[in-house]
Amino acid sequence: MRKWIVPVAAGLLVLTAVGLWGYGQHQANRSLENFLNNKYRRAFYDMTGQVQSLEVLLSKSLVASDPHLDKALLMEIRQQAAFAQSNLGQLPLNDVLAGRTAKFLTQVANYAESLARQLDGGGAIDGGHWETLNNLYEQSAELNRELQGMQYRVAQNNFYFGELLRQVRKNLQKPEENPAQADLQALDRQMQRYPALIYDGPFSEHLERAEPRALSGQAEISQEEAINAALAFLDRRPGVDYQAVVTGIANGRIPAYRVEVAPAGGGSDRTVLDVTRQGGRIAWMLNSRPVGEPALDLDQAGQKALKFLSDRGFGEMHPTYFMKHGNAVTFNFAAVQDGVTVYPDLVKVTVGLDDGQVTGVEATGYLMSHRPRQLPAARISPEKARAAINPRLEVSGGRLVLIPAGVDNEKLAYEFQGKLGEDTYLIYVNALDGREENVLKLVETPGGTLTM
Known part of the structure; x- marks a missing residue:
């Protein structure tokens, strides 16, 4: 009996070792597949964003008439097309699937660079060039629509690129069964409808400023003063008492006290504000309460936002654009001086459409730029x-x-x-x-x- 003990034990050890090795290989393969899947997903999303930018830039090139602006747009078109082509090349696709799209992106980049060089040499965008740019714009718009549809389907299927990778590895003869292959083949067929291109040859900047101009020369405040500033800024509900506490220090572009405000009797209606340590101004405010069903229209909400800013000393402000999200709406306001709309001095105000309460403010752009200006007189009509x-x-x-x-x-x-x-x-x-x-x-x- 003992003669079998050693062989059996050895066999078990071998099987265990093989099992552990196999499990390790399985885990390694799975980790590699996850890594590749994430890599492909990132490349696809980056490419989609770059093609979207490409469409916008090409549309601007149809409108611009100043050679300097045209040249800047064309160089940015070249860059975005090159980036999109690079990301397309990172996807596990054969030349048949990606070839025409890649060729289109290459042609856009090369044509933009060639036209920019022509402008640099004193040339102009004549009717023929304009028609070519318009053709490219239409192609990029269609490409963008196709990619947006693919992006939606990618979001619905977490294994989209993993499946694509396995299909490519196995070199299956029925790629239409794979959603990624089918989408990309349809996209390539769509791009083939367009002829080959013939060509000769191959507003947030102010936020980068170091110092907030609206706070220049103002003194440091204490935590108690920050609490008072937060309570004074809050859009209070009638009949509600509030209490505030400093919960931390925000050491961002504008150093601030982080203040949390809540009803004195408790509840979930809490507001967080950043109060600048220099000058005690509100950099941003956010109340994350659920907003109920709308009872106000956009005009009423806009008037509420404008009055809120006026009551808090922002002076004359001009509404520019708005964006509705759920049951709330965010308005962009720019300062006005001597009848001139000053776009760098921007404040964003969010209003709940249920009761008109201001639930959010973002004033960083305003604080970075606002000051009295010596505006020049217009020299042309x-x-x-x-x-x-x-x-x-x-x-x-x-x-x-x-x-x-x-x-x-x-x-x-x-x-x-x-x-x-x-x-x-x-x-x-x-x-x-x-x-x-x-x-x-x-x-x-x-x-x-x-x-x-």
Whole structure:
């Protein structure tokens, strides 16, 4: 009997070792697959964002008329197309699936670079170039729509890219059974509808400022003063007493006391504020209470937000855009000086549509930039400024605004609204020299208007 003990024990040890080795290999393979899956997912999402940026930039290039602005847009187009191509190349796709899309991105990058060089040499974007850019814009818009649909399906299937990787490894003959393969084949067929391109040759800057100008020269405050400032700023409910406590120090761009405010009798209606240690101003405020069913319309909420700012010493403010989210709406307000809308001095105010309570404020941009300015007088008329705009646009407006230009510079400009087909743009023309300074695209969403 003893003769079998040693062989059996040895066999068990071998089986155990093999089992442990197999389990280890399984875990290693699973870790590698997870790593690759995350890598592919990140590359896909980055590519989707870059193609979206590409569409917006190409649309701006159709509207811009100043050569300097055109050149800047074209160089950014080249960069975004190159980044998108790089991320597409990281996905586990064969040349058949990704080839036409990759070729399109390469052509966009090369054409943009070639046209930028032409502008640098004194050339211009004539009708032929404009038609080519418009064609590229339409292709990028369709590509973006396809990718957005794919992105939705990716979000619905956590193993999307893992399945794609396994399909590619096995080299299956029926790729249409795999959603990723089918989507990408459909995308490639879509891109093949367009002819090959023939070409010759291959506003937040002020937040980077170091010091908040609105707080310049103001004294440091104590924690008790921070509590008083928070209580005074709060949009109080009638008949409710509040108590506040400093819960920490925020050492961000603007050093502040973190203050939490709650009803004296308890409850979940709590508000957190950052009170600047210099000057005791509110950098931001957030009340995370659930907002009930809407009882106010957008005009009523906007008036409530404007009165809230006025009561707290913000002076004259002009509403610019808004974004509705759930049962609340966030308004953007810019300061006004001498009739000029000062875009760097921006405050965001969120209002609950159930009872009109202000539940959020973000004033960092305002604190970084606000101060009395010596505004220059406009040297050109609105009519002359309008003449600098691309004649293909239907143009309206023409008010004076101050826009950021880099970290420390600002420029007085006329703001016009332009329509090209179904797209709407904001065009900014320098009020001193008549040069086109910037173009923003307005994107209508179910919640409001975005600028890009």
